[in-house]
Amino acid sequence: MSGNLYQPISGRITDIIDESSTIKSFVVHPESPFKFATGQFVELTLPGEGEAPFTPSSSPSQTEQMEITIMKAGRVTGLLHECAPGQMVGIRGPFGNGYPVDRFAGKEIYIVGGGVGLAPIRSLFLTLVDRIKDFRKVVCRFGARTPEDFIYKKALFGPWQKIGNVDIKLTVDKANGQWSGNVGVVTTILNINDVNVKNAVAVVCGPPIMMRYATLKLLEFNFVPGDIYLSMEKNMSCGVGKCGHCMVGKYYVCKDGPVFTYEQIKKYPKIWD
Amino acid sequence: MEAVFVSKLSSLLDALAAKMDVYVPVKVSNHIVFKKYDTENSQMAEFNAVRACTPVKEFLFPLREVAATTQAQPEIATVKPFAVFGLKDCDVKSIVILDKVFGEDEFIDPLYMARREKMFIVSSDCTGPAESCFCSLFDGKGFAEKGFDLNVSPIKGGFIIDIGSRKGREFVESNDGLFADVPASLLEERDANRKKAQHQLEKQNAGFTPAALLQEIVEKTQDSEIYDQIAKDCIECQACTRVCPTCHCFYLYDDKQKDYFTKMKIWDSCMRFGYAMVAGGANPNKVLGERLKHRLMHKFVYFLERYGVNMCVGCGRCIDADAGGIDLRQLLKNLSEEANTQKTERIK
Numbered sequence: 001m002s003g004n005l006y007q008p009i010s011g012r013i014t015d016i017i018d019e020s021s022t023i024k025s026f027v028v029h030p031e032s033p034f035k036f037a038t039g040q041f042v043e044l045t046l047p048g049e050g051e052a053p054f055t056p057s058s059s060p061s062q063t064e065q066m067e068i069t070i071m072k073a074g075r076v077t078g079l080l081h082e083c084a085p086g087q088m089v090g091i092r093g094p095f096g097n098g099y100p101v102d103r104f105a106g107k108e109i110y111i112v113g114g115g116v117g118l119a120p121i122r123s124l125f126l127t128l129v130d131r132i133k134d135f136r137k138v139v140c141r142f143g144a145r146t147p148e149d150f151i152y153k154k155a156l157f158g159p160w161q162k163i164g165n166v167d168i169k170l171t172v173d174k175a176n177g178q179w180s181g182n183v184g185v186v187t188t189i190l191n192i193n194d195v196n197v198k199n200a201v202a203v204v205c206g207p208p209i210m211m212r213y214a215t216l217k218l219l220e221f222n223f224v225p226g227d228i229y230l231s232m233e234k235n236m237s238c239g240v241g242k243c244g245h246c247m248v249g250k251y252y253v254c255k256d257g258p259v260f261t262y263e264q265i266k267k268y269p270k271i272w273d
Numbered sequence: 274m275e276a277v278f279v280s281k282l283s284s285l286l287d288a289l290a291a292k293m294d295v296y297v298p299v300k301v302s303n304h305i306v307f308k309k310y311d312t313e314n315s316q317m318a319e320f321n322a323v324r325a326c327t328p329v330k331e332f333l334f335p336l337r338e339v340a341a342t343t344q345a346q347p348e349i350a351t352v353k354p355f356a357v358f359g360l361k362d363c364d365v366k367s368i369v370i371l372d373k374v375f376g377e378d379e380f381i382d383p384l385y386m387a388r389r390e391k392m393f394i395v396s397s398d399c400t401g402p403a404e405s406c407f408c409s410l411f412d413g414k415g416f417a418e419k420g421f422d423l424n425v426s427p428i429k430g431g432f433i434i435d436i437g438s439r440k441g442r443e444f445v446e447s448n449d450g451l452f453a454d455v456p457a458s459l460l461e462e463r464d465a466n467r468k469k470a471q472h473q474l475e476k477q478n479a480g481f482t483p484a485a486l487l488q489e490i491v492e493k494t495q496d497s498e499i500y501d502q503i504a505k506d507c508i509e510c511q512a513c514t515r516v517c518p519t520c521h522c523f524y525l526y527d528d529k530q531k532d533y534f535t536k537m538k539i540w541d542s543c544m545r546f547g548y549a550m551v552a553g554g555a556n557p558n559k560v561l562g563e564r565l566k567h568r569l570m571h572k573f574v575y576f577l578e579r580y581g582v583n584m585c586v587g588c589g590r591c592i593d594a595d596a597g598g599i600d601l602r603q604l605l606k607n608l609s610e611e612a613n614t615q616k617t618e619r620i621k
Contacts, residue, residue, distance in 0.1 A: 004383050006340035006525065006536055045536065047343055048529035052552065074552025090343075090536075208555055235551050237525050240380040243541070244522035245549055247567070250575035255380070269495070270557035 005240050008045045008090025009034070014065070015085055019151035023116055024081055025057065025069040030091055033063035038127040039098035039120055039231065039259045043239050044068060045090030046083070050076040053095075053236040055258065057119040057152075059126035069119035069151060095239035096258050099124050099203065099229060108136045108195045112214045114143040114186050114206030118151050120231050121205050125160070132165050139194050140168040143186030143210065147172055147179045167194075187213050192221045205231040212272040215262055225263035232258050232271070277445055277452035278459065280431035283315035285395075285423075288448045289356045293393060296332070298325050298359035307331075307357065320427050322401030324361040324588055328518035330371060332357055333388045340384060340525060340538040356393035358425070363408050363588035365396050365420040367518030373580045374521055384538065393440060396421040398463075399470050405589030407478045407602050413587055415470035426463045433463055481602040483609040487583065490605070490612045491573040499607050500562035506597040507561060511542035513591035513599075514568070519584045522548075543568050569604075 234246035241255030249268035297318035375385035422441035576584035
């Protein structure tokens, strides 16, 4: 990395997609092509207001534009939700390590996701699907509070389910009239027969409590901690392992993560808080 | 080490000031702080017997600075060469620690490095360590052996100036007329002075010597109740992290100027409640005792694992500044004792 680490490049929001009552996807055109690896994150600046870390939800093969899915959670995300297409933003990054997709080759990939955690997973999913023959199969188990709370509904309820070698199951905490699928938290649709654990890796991304219980379940299935990949959410500010806010033990989530194996971080306190 | 002699401190400072801005230790009330040296008022600078109240990081990593702007040409502060006189061994060692963070290969912080490259370091021997000084627990001797451009040792009738770098040598050579050779007797006198200070440091810290490596002690006592007990004395003033010469946490925030936007870099403190909190409200360090523990783990375990050195130099500023009366030496001693008890219990 060269130049000023803290200087964002400029970008423009060209489209905004409503995903759920609290989540929107922003299509951002950076001023110059922007390369990243799936799972890496960017710091998105709303000029004069603040910046916040997000993992792009689009495929890294797309460098002219990227999509960033954002849940309204705090001050900056609240202000972003009020933006209209045309809004200028700043982008710093990409930061961190991303998913080691090459290491997944030849394996079954068991993806467990919940809520807005599907954002980084979408980017990973699109990356995997691009070279689906490299993997034995991709098994997805996703949860949301209600059917309306699923993001990427159009793809999720339709085309993604029809891709060969891909097995998707969904669950909701609370159903409504039209829902015919499973009701219960995401761990209720995890089954030891979903994958051949010996030749599989697991990827988990979602709210901390879901990640915790999903990890416990995966351990019960005899996944080794080194095969469970967790995308950690912490208060990343600088993005380059200096400012200190995102420390998990000796690791800086921004630089050494945001993707960690459970093996790397299991000894540290408060990883799920 | 090559050394020269100068009889008046002001001759050295004036020669430095002819080339660059010079900051010197000045006593304000009971505190030593740095002020810009004024050649018209050369008596403003006195030899400081002990480290200043303020940490050297202020020169390299100011409290608040512009990190980026939306102006066409992002401006990284244009830094003029500057010298700081009166830094002590602990200060010099704190710079080594900050260099590891901000000068890390892949991720060089241009703001820090711009200042670092322009800094001329004039350290000096401690002749009167403070009661709170505990560098001796970290192999400190009260004088710097490396890491300076010049080092000043006071002796009868003048000062011995050690040359510690190419920059230091160039300065001495270009001011040839100012300096004399050092008589051997003066070097002996200096050794005696240094031993005296070192002895004082060792004596005042003898009772605080930990029973094992600090890394082991702090790591082993992570579940200790001591942190929650000490939290009762902590008033969360964050002074410990402000005056600490190695604490380097910062936060980036965005600001509006008249016709452009800026991204600002400002010191932050891991003692602050919201320090690690994410937008959704999750916060791993809600409890003050947890934050105190994290600070110690960072200083004595995590930083060591990552960079091979403790993130503490034993300057004792945190002890002087602590409004709640927390003494880091005592805290480490208590943890050391608890770690020992654990060991015994396990044997049983």
